[in-house]
Amino acid sequence: GAVVSQHPSRVICKSGTSVKIECRSLDFQATTMFWYRQFPKQSLMLMATSNEGSKATYEQGVEKDKFLINHASLTLSTLTVTSAHPEDSSFYICSAAGTLPRDTIYFGEGSWLTVV
Amino acid sequence: AQKVTQAQTEISVVEKEDVTLDCVYETRDTTYYLFWYKQPPSGELVFLIRRNSFDEQNEISGRYSWNFQKSTSSFNFTITASQVVDSAVYFCALSEANTGANSKLTFGKGITLSVRP
Numbered sequence: 001g002a003v004v005s006q007h008p009s010r011v012i013c014k015s016g017t018s019v020k021i022e023c024r025s026l027d028f029q030a031t032t033m034f035w036y037r038q039f040p041k042q043s044l045m046l047m048a049t050s051n052e053g054s055k056a057t058y059e060q061g062v063e064k065d066k067f068l069i070n071h072a073s074l075t076l077s078t079l080t081v082t083s084a085h086p087e088d089s090s091f092y093i094c095s096a097a098g099t100l101p102r103d104t105i106y107f108g109e110g111s112w113l114t115v116v
Numbered sequence: 117a118q119k120v121t122q123a124q125t126e127i128s129v130v131e132k133e134d135v136t137l138d139c140v141y142e143t144r145d146t147t148y149y150l151f152w153y154k155q156p157p158s159g160e161l162v163f164l165i166r167r168n169s170f171d172e173q174n175e176i177s178g179r180y181s182w183n184f185q186k187s188t189s190s191f192n193f194t195i196t197a198s199q200v201v202d203s204a205v206y207f208c209a210l211s212e213a214n215t216g217a218n219s220k221l222t223f224g225k226g227i228t229l230s231v232r233p
Contacts, residue, residue, distance in 0.1 A: 043225045095161075105219075
């Protein structure tokens, strides 16, 4: 079964509004989670590294004020897309490093965001 | 900078055929980790394997096998006797040891595998 859960799986929002996506590690604590973005038929691009209790580290070219990341607990990281625009429509997926015996990187189910 | 190249973009095979998905990587690190993930149409990424740079042994898991060749910087994935359920996009990825084995990944562009009945 899934060890990293994302919610919502699909969301449609209006331009100018904000939308929050949650990423939870289900049976382990994750001090670090990662947020990726994937455009249709393209690869995954790292957006930011989410660190529990501290500020996220954003990749070059990612607007930190637009993509707000909060990692308030060891099992939850959130990505908020602020003032969404149609070009923000994409597939967003998070990952977390598991702990033994799940010693690898697990991904959530992903969230499809459509901005209309 | 690290880079993962999956030169094949789309592969189509008939069920029961064997198929090999290629992955070539670039990194300056001597210690690194290689991954394969499967992404079915639903979107989630399914973990298939993680291999560290010091372990060049080939691995077999059921119909899946992986061939790691440091000399050619390749980590190829073979599916034996393919099935329709194997149809998906397959990603090869790399992480560097200095950021941790289970850290941020650099992905290849993915290979879309279609298995026809």
